[in-house]
Amino acid sequence: MLPRPWEGWGMKIKAFVALGAMAALCGCQTSNQADYMQIGYGPSFDVAHAQCEMHKGSVDQGYIAIGSPGFVAGAGIGNALGNLAAEDQYMKNCLILSGWKRAPHGQGATAAPTVAGGAPPTPYGIQRAPGSWINTALLDWSDANNKCVAGDKAACGTRAKLGAQLRAAGINPAPV
Template sequence: MRLKALMALCASAALCGCQTSNQADYVQIGYGPSFDVAHAQCEMQKGSVDQGYIAIGSPGFVAGAGIGNALGNMALEDRYMKNCLILSGWKRAPRGQGAAAAAAEAAGKSPTPYGIARAPGSWINTALLDWSDANKKCVAGDKAACATRAQLGAKLRAAGMDPSS
């Protein structure tokens, strides 16, 4: 019995040791809060995915159910952290790219995420940024930018967005 308990403890310790969450493991893929802020927000909420359990039977069965539930909860929390950080603009880095992203963030210069110069996601994000650029150029006297601003403004208003506010 002691050998089984020791093996279960070693297995759960090994699984816990695989879970890392430092900035060197992530790259910025979108616009959002810094890694520390995003990680803290996700960390505070990850316990909400934990599931309880009820086990009736022998002590070994109850212990096994508890260990199984703990492992299941660890997997749920890991998936939640991954998705929460993606929503905040951070993704687990491919091997070898996370350290460069962490160094750039520490230097105060966020890296351009995967070479994207505009906000990823909806076309509305990009259209709003393009409208803002065109508006600045139009105010400076660029006639072509005024035409672009008008076209983008019409598309955005048709989608329910008012770019001038």
């Protein structure tokens, strides 16, 4: 009996389908500043994203699979999907620690320009983190201290008031 040229193609087709699915899944992860809004102090979005991107591979898990080619391919695809989910969660948490979070659908594009463009809302050009009155008071104290040293008497009063509030909270502000 003569060999059939189409025999053996079934496994090759499955391998190509698996590779195509992995390529499609890996290509889905895109992030840009329009998807995020600044929620606190930290680096610019580009810097924060690059730092998180460099380390996201550290959450990947390896795998060992022994069995039929289909089982090994399935285990590889399952591992790749699990790694993608872990990397996505890592990026989310890392960007939050850097002062950025995913904006509600459709609101990121309007949130980013308010922070980055126009007149800055604070002397530092970023929004104050909600609930972080200590961080805000420390930054305001530092700004008032610099102005006081330059001779602004009103800033000296602000510095004294903020210093009293911070000391009452157990923090002793000092110029850096």
